[in-house]
Amino acid sequence: MKEDMLEFRLHGRGGQGIVIAASIFAEAVFLDGHYARAFSLFGAERRGAPVTAFIRTGSDRLMPRSRIYEPDYVVVFDSTISGDTLLAGLKREGTIIINADSSWTKRLPVGEIEKATAKVFIVDAREIAWKHKLAIGSFPMVNTVMLGAMARISGLASLDSLFVSIKKRVSASIDANINAVKDGFQCVKEVNSFAPSYD
16 A cells, blocks of 8 residues: 555445535545545445445545445444454554544543554534534434544645635535534544553
8 A cells, every 4th residue: 555545445335424514525536636436335335234335535537436444534434333453453553533522532432443543533513513403304414524533633625715715516405504514523532541451
């Protein structure tokens, strides 16, 4: 792998906008001067079923097209997904960004996270999505909130480039989605730091 290549693995459920989020982020990274590629992996194609998306970024336009097994970033759109699945292969200096409220920190899967990563961030994407009326029925669309958090923590995509990509790829509630990105950017916070421990 190229030295400057960074890899993201996104975990969510069908209906949360994870696939389009990966495409928007990759395009924003490209607009800011780096190459990026986004692709996804589906399970059962229904709302609520697990979905995984991948993003690679770097200075070389030639990138592998394979799945990402050892990500630098794991981005969790739904905190009810199995911890073992989420953390598999996460690099020693990796980072997790989780859609969760502050009460979730009392239930941190410390044993699992200690084995995988040094940094954990949370953003209450569900609450922010409700605030901006971004939902399909009773299902909040958290993708643009998570994009703001990803931009803030990774530093790879500017807000302006995210806005440009959103306007190209999202057909409804543009202003609400842009405001959700801003809130995700502002509200994401580190909740704990763990010293990695490996066998």
